[in-house]
Amino acid sequence: MSLLDILAHQLLNGLVLGSFYALVALGYTMIFGVIKLLNFAHGDLYMVGGFIGFIVLSAISSVVGGGWFGIFIAMLLSMLAVGFLGVVIERIAYHPMLSAPRLSILITALAVSLVLQNTALALTNGQYTAFRSDLGFGGITLGGLFITYNQMVLVAAAAVLMIALEFFVTHTQYGRAMRAVAVDADMCELLGINVAAVIGVTFFIGSALAAAAGTMAGAYYGSLWYFMGFLIGLKAFTAAVIGGIGSIPGAMLGGLVLGLLEALGTQIPGIGSEWKDVFSFAVLILVLVFKPTGLLGRSEQERM
Amino acid sequence: MATDDRPGAGTTPALARLAGPLAALADNAAARRAGIVALLALMVVAPFVFGEYATVILTNALLYVVLALGLNVVVGYAGLLDLGYAAFFAVGAYTVGILTLRVGVNFWLTLPVAVCTAALAGVIIGGPTLRLRSDYLAIVTLGFGEIVRISARNMSITGMASGLSGIHQPWLFGWHIATPRDFYYLFCVLAILAVAVSVRLADSRLGRAWLYVRYDEDAAEAMGIDRVRVKLAAYVTGAIFGALGGVFFAVNLGAISPESFSFTQSVLILMAVILGGMGKIPGVILGAMIVILGPELLRSLGELRLLVFAVGLLLIMLFRPSGIWPGRGRQQ
Numbered sequence: 001m002s003l004l005d006i007l008a009h010q011l012l013n014g015l016v017l018g019s020f021y022a023l024v025a026l027g028y029t030m031i032f033g034v035i036k037l038l039n040f041a042h043g044d045l046y047m048v049g050g051f052i053g054f055i056v057l058s059a060i061s062s063v064v065g066g067g068w069f070g071i072f073i074a075m076l077l078s079m080l081a082v083g084f085l086g087v088v089i090e091r092i093a094y095h096p097m098l099s100a101p102r103l104s105i106l107i108t109a110l111a112v113s114l115v116l117q118n119t120a121l122a123l124t125n126g127q128y129t130a131f132r133s134d135l136g137f138g139g140i141t142l143g144g145l146f147i148t149y150n151q152m153v154l155v156a157a158a159a160v161l162m163i164a165l166e167f168f169v170t171h172t173q174y175g176r177a178m179r180a181v182a183v184d185a186d187m188c189e190l191l192g193i194n195v196a197a198v199i200g201v202t203f204f205i206g207s208a209l210a211a212a213a214g215t216m217a218g219a220y221y222g223s224l225w226y227f228m229g230f231l232i233g234l235k236a237f238t239a240a241v242i243g244g245i246g247s248i249p250g251a252m253l254g255g256l257v258l259g260l261l262e263a264l265g266t267q268i269p270g271i272g273s274e275w276k277d278v279f280s281f282a283v284l285i286l287v288l289v290f291k292p293t294g295l296l297g298r299s300e301q302e303r304m
Numbered sequence: 305m306a307t308d309d310r311p312g313a314g315t316t317p318a319l320a321r322l323a324g325p326l327a328a329l330a331d332n333a334a335a336r337r338a339g340i341v342a343l344l345a346l347m348v349v350a351p352f353v354f355g356e357y358a359t360v361i362l363t364n365a366l367l368y369v370v371l372a373l374g375l376n377v378v379v380g381y382a383g384l385l386d387l388g389y390a391a392f393f394a395v396g397a398y399t400v401g402i403l404t405l406r407v408g409v410n411f412w413l414t415l416p417v418a419v420c421t422a423a424l425a426g427v428i429i430g431g432p433t434l435r436l437r438s439d440y441l442a443i444v445t446l447g448f449g450e451i452v453r454i455s456a457r458n459m460s461i462t463g464m465a466s467g468l469s470g471i472h473q474p475w476l477f478g479w480h481i482a483t484p485r486d487f488y489y490l491f492c493v494l495a496i497l498a499v500a501v502s503v504r505l506a507d508s509r510l511g512r513a514w515l516y517v518r519y520d521e522d523a524a525e526a527m528g529i530d531r532v533r534v535k536l537a538a539y540v541t542g543a544i545f546g547a548l549g550g551v552f553f554a555v556n557l558g559a560i561s562p563e564s565f566s567f568t569q570s571v572l573i574l575m576a577v578i579l580g581g582m583g584k585i586p587g588v589i590l591g592a593m594i595v596i597l598g599p600e601l602l603r604s605l606g607e608l609r610l611l612v613f614a615v616g617l618l619l620i621m622l623f624r625p626s627g628i629w630p631g632r633g634r635q636q
Contacts (some may be wrong), residue, residue: 036557038439040442093635094619096622097621097622100625102383102438102439102627103379103383103438104621106385106439106442107385107617108383108621110387111618112615112618114571115614115618118608118611118614119611121607121610122607122608122611123612125607230567232514238447274457278454278458281447281450282451284443284444284445285429285433288432288436290437301513
């Protein structure tokens with residue numbers, strides 16, 4: 001393979017990886033926007049989404065098959081289920097803590113994350129679960145680059161979800177309310193906006209996007225693990241920070257940038273794939289040091 | 305009171321009633337002194353009473369007391385969430401491992417090196433992030449914890465995935481610290497030192513600055529407290545505690561591997577701080593005991609151990625955020 005082919009191949013890998021990061025980062029950034037909470041449990045909702053998608057697909061694959069249509073149904077149901085799970089978590093764990101000290105709600109989020117992780121650990125005995133699907137390995141060759149249909153569908157699906165979200169946020173009443181709550185929740189309350197409902201909707205959408213990513217990642221990589229949400233949670237946070245936390249287009253951009261940085265960064269001599277995660281955390285720390293508002297974030301002097 | 309729980313930390317009536325007698329005990333100075341003497345006496349005789357297995361477990365619990373007290377300075381005193389505390393623990397352990405095995409330095413000379421390395425790491429990580437929103441620190445420390453673990457696994461100087469083994473047991477003025485009982489007493493001394501330092505720190509000028517910053521950062525700054533410097537002091541102090549814990553952990557076990565310093569390790573130490581009652585020294589000690597002795601007493605739990613702790617952590621945060629140990633001065 002020529003250098004150009006390797007580069008193109010890594011760009012494609014980065015695009016796929018970046019789509020997952022972006023979907024998870026969106027939920028992170030939206031939830032941060034409305035209640036200023038770093039939801040540590042968000043990565044674990046991705047994991048739960050993967051498992052629910054797997055269970056649904058196992059149940060319906062005899063009827064609709066394990067192809068993209070089956071996965072699509074599994075993804076939708078998983079999004080619905082995890083969306084509700086997100087709302088329940090918010091109502092039970094975060095809502096009573098909204099006025100508590102910052103540290104308390106952060107620890108609560110960590111506790112929720114650990115409960116989800118360890119429930120999955122107990123149910124799967126810590127084993128990898130094979131996510132079987134009949135996606136095949138077909139694709140097209142573009143120059144020296146082989147693109148599978150799976151990769152195309154996946155990136156397209158992620159793009160559709162992001163465009164739908166962008167439309168929702170900019171063109172609907174709830175979207176407008178969501179942006180208003182992110183600016184000033186107390187003022188929204190005074191103006192008669194049902195802030196609790198807006199927070200609920202935000203959690204639903206954010207969690208559902210994570211579940212979509214989880215189901216697609218499960219089908220694409222072919223396996224699920226109780227701990228798979230930990231790393232992607234961290235990466236998605238990194239993506240959200242790169243794009244500017246609180247900014248929805250920023251999360252999409254940040255996800256893609258991080259995916260590409262990782263795919264290309266591991267090609268630099270001396271940085272093998274075993275250093276991939278160190279590489280992205282180093283990027284996170286550097287961004288926080290030199291440009292904490294990220295690429296598209298507003299500069300605000302806010303401390304808590 | 306300096307070791308009071310945080311604002312808004314309500315106590316449900318049922319729990320308050322349960323905690324009543326214990327709180328009375330904690331409040332009575334004479335009873336407290338008698339309790340401390342009894343506890344020290346128990347520490348001295350414990351290895352003779354409970355046998356070797358229990359001694360090993362207790363040694364581990366004492367290590368956790370040291371680590372949890374260190375993290376308590378960061379979380380309990382200064383109110384910063386550190387999710388990568390095991391990284392400093394690893395820095396201490398690997399400093400000893402590398403210097404004694406690869407360079408041949410005397411064990412006791414590695415101590416100051418480990419402390420300086422950990423403090424430096426604390427400044428590098430804490431310096432830039434502490435200027436930002438304090439929740440950024442949580443996630444940056446999480447990333448830092450992973451960086452340290454993955455680096456230890458990938459570098460040949462740290463022995464890759466299998467880690468370092470054959471770390472020599474130290475000599476102290478002709479005393480070869482070798483048996484489990486020797487190490488138990490060594491860790492007793494460490495834990496007592498950690499408690500003493502924690503008490504002194506809480507009552508110091510710096511300790512009061514931490515309390516102020518934790519309650520109201522802006523007001524503290526208005527009173528002339530440099531909040532970044534004060535927070536950095538807490539973070540670095542915690543790092544030093546962690547590194548010292550790691551140093552003695554390494555010589556006790558004689559072998560270290562990257563997986564001893566995973567995220568789970570950081571979480572367990574954090575649970576020790578929060579379950580018992582963050583900011584309160586007896587509470588943190590109680591928490592460390594729960595985290596280490598709990599699984600020993602409930603062997604049948606097996607894999608569910610962490611789930612039980614996680615649910616416990618969630619319930620504590622929702623219903624009794626000041627921890628199990630009774631808080632003082634809040635029962636009206």
